[in-house]
Amino acid sequence: MSLHNLDNLYRQTIMAYAQHPHHYKPMLGTEGYHIQKYNPTCGDVIDLAFNMVDDRVTDIHFYGDGCAISKASASMMTDLVVGKNRDQMMQLVDQFSKMARGEASDVKSLGEAQVLAGVTKFPTRIKCATLAWHALDELLSVEK
Template identity: 50%
Template sequence: MALSKMDNLYRQVILDHSAHPHHHGKLDDSTNEIELKNPTCGDVLQLDVKVDDNKITDIAFSGYGCTISQASASMMTDAVMDKTVDQAEDMVEAFSDMILGEKSNTDILEDSAVLKGVSQFPARIKCATLAWKALHKALNKE
Protein backbone atom coordinates (compact mmCIF):
# COMPACT_ATOMS: atom_id res chain seq x y z
CA MET A 1 0.00 0.00 0.00
CA ALA A 2 2.82 2.44 0.82
CA LEU A 3 4.37 2.03 -2.63
CA SER A 4 1.03 2.88 -4.21
CA LYS A 5 0.80 6.08 -2.16
CA MET A 6 4.37 7.00 -3.16
CA ASP A 7 3.56 6.41 -6.84
CA ASN A 8 0.54 8.68 -6.50
CA LEU A 9 2.68 11.38 -4.89
CA TYR A 10 5.19 11.17 -7.74
CA ARG A 11 2.40 11.40 -10.30
CA GLN A 12 1.04 14.47 -8.54
CA VAL A 13 4.46 16.16 -8.60
CA ILE A 14 4.76 15.45 -12.34
CA LEU A 15 1.24 16.69 -13.06
CA ASP A 16 1.81 19.85 -10.99
CA HIS A 17 5.05 20.70 -12.81
CA SER A 18 3.33 20.13 -16.15
CA ALA A 19 0.26 22.20 -15.32
CA HIS A 20 2.20 24.97 -13.55
CA PRO A 21 5.70 24.89 -15.01
CA HIS A 22 8.47 26.80 -13.30
CA HIS A 23 10.72 29.12 -15.34
CA HIS A 24 8.36 29.00 -18.30
CA GLY A 25 8.87 31.77 -20.84
CA LYS A 26 11.78 33.39 -22.63
CA LEU A 27 14.83 35.35 -21.55
CA ASP A 28 15.74 38.61 -23.25
CA ASP A 29 19.35 38.41 -22.13
CA SER A 30 20.25 34.74 -22.57
CA THR A 31 23.83 33.82 -23.38
CA ASN A 32 22.97 30.33 -24.62
CA GLU A 33 19.84 29.17 -26.40
CA ILE A 34 18.62 26.23 -28.41
CA GLU A 35 15.47 24.71 -29.84
CA LEU A 36 15.09 20.95 -29.88
CA LYS A 37 12.31 18.80 -31.29
CA ASN A 38 11.30 15.27 -30.50
CA PRO A 39 10.14 13.95 -33.87
CA THR A 40 8.69 10.82 -32.25
CA CYS A 41 5.89 12.66 -30.49
CA GLY A 42 6.14 16.27 -31.66
CA ASP A 43 7.47 17.89 -28.48
CA VAL A 44 9.23 21.21 -29.15
CA LEU A 45 11.39 22.91 -26.54
CA GLN A 46 13.09 26.31 -26.69
CA LEU A 47 15.64 26.71 -23.90
CA ASP A 48 17.20 30.04 -22.92
CA VAL A 49 20.08 30.01 -20.44
CA LYS A 50 22.01 32.90 -18.95
CA VAL A 51 25.51 32.00 -17.79
CA ASP A 52 27.58 34.51 -15.82
CA ASP A 53 30.97 33.63 -14.40
CA ASN A 54 30.47 29.93 -15.27
CA LYS A 55 27.21 29.86 -13.27
CA ILE A 56 23.61 29.50 -14.50
CA THR A 57 22.04 32.72 -13.26
CA ASP A 58 18.76 32.47 -15.16
CA ILE A 59 16.96 29.89 -17.28
CA ALA A 60 13.64 29.63 -19.05
CA PHE A 61 11.90 27.27 -21.44
CA SER A 62 9.00 27.53 -23.82
CA GLY A 63 7.39 25.35 -26.41
CA TYR A 64 4.88 22.56 -26.18
CA GLY A 65 4.76 18.90 -25.52
CA CYS A 66 3.43 16.07 -23.45
CA THR A 67 3.08 16.07 -19.68
CA ILE A 68 6.40 14.26 -19.21
CA SER A 69 8.45 16.64 -21.38
CA GLN A 70 6.95 19.77 -19.82
CA ALA A 71 7.32 18.46 -16.26
CA SER A 72 10.89 17.37 -16.93
CA ALA A 73 11.77 20.82 -18.30
CA SER A 74 10.22 22.53 -15.28
CA MET A 75 12.05 20.27 -12.83
CA MET A 76 15.32 20.62 -14.75
CA THR A 77 15.18 24.42 -14.67
CA ASP A 78 14.60 24.37 -10.91
CA ALA A 79 17.45 21.90 -10.36
CA VAL A 80 20.14 23.72 -12.36
CA MET A 81 19.40 27.29 -11.31
CA ASP A 82 22.43 28.83 -9.59
CA LYS A 83 24.60 25.79 -10.39
CA THR A 84 27.94 25.98 -12.13
CA VAL A 85 28.15 24.71 -15.69
CA ASP A 86 30.11 21.67 -14.46
CA GLN A 87 27.49 20.90 -11.80
CA ALA A 88 24.74 21.18 -14.43
CA GLU A 89 26.64 18.84 -16.77
CA ASP A 90 26.98 16.32 -13.92
CA MET A 91 23.22 16.56 -13.43
CA VAL A 92 22.59 15.99 -17.15
CA GLU A 93 24.71 12.84 -17.00
CA ALA A 94 23.03 11.62 -13.80
CA PHE A 95 19.57 12.19 -15.29
CA SER A 96 20.45 10.36 -18.49
CA ASP A 97 21.89 7.42 -16.55
CA MET A 98 18.80 7.29 -14.32
CA ILE A 99 16.35 7.32 -17.25
CA LEU A 100 18.33 4.61 -19.04
CA GLY A 101 18.11 2.44 -15.91
CA GLU A 102 21.80 2.71 -15.11
CA LYS A 103 23.26 3.39 -11.69
CA SER A 104 23.06 7.12 -11.04
CA ASN A 105 23.56 9.71 -8.32
CA THR A 106 19.90 10.73 -8.13
CA ASP A 107 20.53 12.80 -4.99
CA ILE A 108 21.77 15.70 -7.13
CA LEU A 109 18.63 15.70 -9.30
CA GLU A 110 16.22 17.17 -6.75
CA ASP A 111 12.56 16.76 -7.87
CA SER A 112 13.71 15.40 -11.24
CA ALA A 113 14.48 12.08 -9.56
CA VAL A 114 10.72 11.36 -9.49
CA LEU A 115 10.94 10.75 -13.25
CA LYS A 116 12.93 7.56 -12.63
CA GLY A 117 9.83 5.50 -13.40
CA VAL A 118 9.91 6.72 -17.01
CA SER A 119 12.74 4.23 -17.58
CA GLN A 120 10.04 1.53 -17.61
CA PHE A 121 8.40 3.15 -20.65
CA PRO A 122 10.91 3.28 -23.53
CA ALA A 123 8.58 5.35 -25.72
CA ARG A 124 8.65 8.15 -23.12
CA ILE A 125 12.41 8.32 -22.55
CA LYS A 126 12.93 10.90 -25.30
CA CYS A 127 10.15 13.01 -23.77
CA ALA A 128 11.84 13.02 -20.37
CA THR A 129 15.34 13.68 -21.69
CA LEU A 130 14.50 16.44 -24.21
CA ALA A 131 15.08 19.35 -21.79
CA TRP A 132 18.24 17.80 -20.39
CA LYS A 133 19.68 17.24 -23.87
CA ALA A 134 18.79 20.82 -24.73
CA LEU A 135 20.63 22.05 -21.64
CA HIS A 136 23.74 20.07 -22.55
CA LYS A 137 23.70 21.37 -26.13
CA ALA A 138 23.02 24.96 -25.03
CA LEU A 139 25.83 24.94 -22.47
CA ASN A 140 28.22 23.56 -25.09
CA LYS A 141 26.84 25.89 -27.79
CA GLU A 142 26.17 22.93 -30.11
Protein backbone atom coordinates in the same frame (compact mmCIF):
# COMPACT_ATOMS: atom_id res chain seq x y z
CA MET B 1 -11.91 -0.24 -14.07
CA SER B 2 -9.27 1.99 -12.59
CA LEU B 3 -6.42 3.85 -14.14
CA HIS B 4 -3.96 2.93 -11.40
CA ASN B 5 -1.36 1.78 -13.96
CA LEU B 6 -1.07 5.40 -14.95
CA ASP B 7 0.05 6.42 -11.48
CA ASN B 8 3.38 4.71 -12.13
CA LEU B 9 4.24 7.40 -14.63
CA TYR B 10 2.00 10.33 -13.80
CA ARG B 11 3.04 10.81 -10.21
CA GLN B 12 1.47 13.61 -8.24
CA THR B 13 4.68 15.66 -8.35
CA ILE B 14 5.05 15.27 -12.11
CA MET B 15 1.51 16.39 -12.78
CA ALA B 16 1.85 19.36 -10.42
CA TYR B 17 4.94 20.53 -12.31
CA ALA B 18 3.27 19.89 -15.68
CA GLN B 19 0.17 21.85 -14.75
CA HIS B 20 2.13 24.71 -13.21
CA PRO B 21 5.56 24.63 -14.81
CA HIS B 22 8.34 26.72 -13.29
CA HIS B 23 10.48 29.01 -15.45
CA TYR B 24 8.00 28.64 -18.29
CA LYS B 25 7.96 31.75 -20.47
CA PRO B 26 8.57 32.75 -24.09
CA MET B 27 12.07 33.49 -25.32
CA LEU B 28 13.20 37.12 -25.10
CA GLY B 29 15.83 36.85 -27.81
CA THR B 30 18.40 38.60 -25.61
CA GLU B 31 19.52 35.58 -23.59
CA GLY B 32 23.21 34.66 -23.67
CA TYR B 33 22.44 31.03 -24.32
CA HIS B 34 19.52 29.77 -26.38
CA ILE B 35 18.70 26.50 -28.12
CA GLN B 36 15.67 25.02 -29.83
CA LYS B 37 15.40 21.26 -29.63
CA TYR B 38 13.06 19.05 -31.56
CA ASN B 39 11.62 15.63 -30.79
CA PRO B 40 11.07 14.00 -34.19
CA THR B 41 8.88 11.18 -32.87
CA CYS B 42 6.14 13.49 -31.63
CA GLY B 43 6.87 16.83 -33.25
CA ASP B 44 7.35 18.64 -29.95
CA VAL B 45 9.65 21.63 -29.90
CA ILE B 46 11.31 23.06 -26.80
CA ASP B 47 13.15 26.35 -26.43
CA LEU B 48 15.64 26.64 -23.60
CA ALA B 49 17.58 29.77 -22.67
CA PHE B 50 19.60 31.24 -19.82
CA ASN B 51 22.29 33.77 -18.95
CA MET B 52 25.56 33.09 -17.19
CA VAL B 53 26.97 35.48 -14.61
CA ASP B 54 30.36 34.55 -13.15
CA ASP B 55 30.00 31.07 -14.66
CA ARG B 56 26.69 30.57 -12.85
CA VAL B 57 23.27 30.19 -14.47
CA THR B 58 20.71 32.93 -14.02
CA ASP B 59 17.35 33.60 -15.66
CA ILE B 60 16.87 30.12 -17.05
CA HIS B 61 13.54 29.49 -18.78
CA PHE B 62 11.94 27.18 -21.30
CA TYR B 63 8.98 27.35 -23.64
CA GLY B 64 7.14 25.11 -26.08
CA ASP B 65 4.28 22.72 -26.59
CA GLY B 66 5.02 19.48 -24.84
CA CYS B 67 3.48 16.57 -23.01
CA ALA B 68 3.22 16.39 -19.24
CA ILE B 69 6.41 14.37 -18.98
CA SER B 70 8.54 16.73 -21.05
CA LYS B 71 7.13 19.83 -19.34
CA ALA B 72 7.57 18.45 -15.85
CA SER B 73 11.08 17.32 -16.67
CA ALA B 74 12.08 20.69 -18.12
CA SER B 75 10.50 22.43 -15.14
CA MET B 76 12.39 20.31 -12.62
CA MET B 77 15.61 20.73 -14.54
CA THR B 78 15.38 24.50 -14.60
CA ASP B 79 14.72 24.54 -10.84
CA LEU B 80 17.76 22.39 -10.31
CA VAL B 81 20.36 24.22 -12.38
CA VAL B 82 19.76 27.80 -11.23
CA GLY B 83 22.99 29.01 -9.65
CA LYS B 84 24.97 26.02 -10.92
CA ASN B 85 28.17 26.29 -12.93
CA ARG B 86 28.97 24.52 -16.16
CA ASP B 87 30.65 21.46 -14.61
CA GLN B 88 27.86 20.97 -12.09
CA MET B 89 25.25 21.14 -14.85
CA MET B 90 27.10 18.63 -16.97
CA GLN B 91 27.23 16.26 -14.05
CA LEU B 92 23.49 16.62 -13.50
CA VAL B 93 22.81 15.95 -17.19
CA ASP B 94 24.96 12.84 -16.94
CA GLN B 95 23.16 11.60 -13.81
CA PHE B 96 19.75 12.21 -15.36
CA SER B 97 20.65 10.41 -18.58
CA LYS B 98 21.87 7.42 -16.57
CA MET B 99 18.68 7.36 -14.52
CA ALA B 100 16.51 7.52 -17.67
CA ARG B 101 18.45 4.58 -19.12
CA GLY B 102 17.86 2.63 -15.94
CA GLU B 103 21.55 2.70 -14.99
CA ALA B 104 22.96 3.31 -11.51
CA SER B 105 23.11 7.02 -10.80
CA ASP B 106 23.33 9.51 -7.99
CA VAL B 107 19.58 10.16 -8.03
CA LYS B 108 19.70 12.24 -4.85
CA SER B 109 21.59 14.97 -6.69
CA LEU B 110 18.60 15.24 -9.06
CA GLY B 111 16.21 16.46 -6.35
CA GLU B 112 12.57 16.38 -7.48
CA ALA B 113 13.62 15.13 -10.91
CA GLN B 114 14.32 11.70 -9.45
CA VAL B 115 10.59 10.91 -9.60
CA LEU B 116 11.05 10.69 -13.36
CA ALA B 117 12.89 7.40 -12.84
CA GLY B 118 9.46 5.81 -13.39
CA VAL B 119 9.83 6.62 -17.07
CA THR B 120 12.16 3.63 -17.55
CA LYS B 121 9.04 1.45 -17.39
CA PHE B 122 7.60 3.41 -20.33
CA PRO B 123 10.24 3.05 -23.05
CA THR B 124 8.23 5.08 -25.60
CA ARG B 125 8.29 8.06 -23.26
CA ILE B 126 11.99 8.21 -22.32
CA LYS B 127 12.63 10.76 -25.06
CA CYS B 128 9.95 13.02 -23.60
CA ALA B 129 11.72 13.01 -20.24
CA THR B 130 15.18 13.59 -21.68
CA LEU B 131 14.33 16.29 -24.26
CA ALA B 132 15.10 19.29 -22.03
CA TRP B 133 18.24 17.64 -20.69
CA HIS B 134 19.50 16.95 -24.21
CA ALA B 135 18.86 20.60 -25.02
CA LEU B 136 20.93 21.69 -22.01
CA ASP B 137 23.66 19.17 -22.85
CA GLU B 138 23.88 20.40 -26.43
CA LEU B 139 23.96 24.01 -25.34
CA LEU B 140 26.80 23.32 -22.93
CA SER B 141 28.83 21.29 -25.45
CA VAL B 142 28.42 23.74 -28.31
CA GLU B 143 29.23 26.83 -26.25
CA LYS B 144 32.32 25.33 -24.64
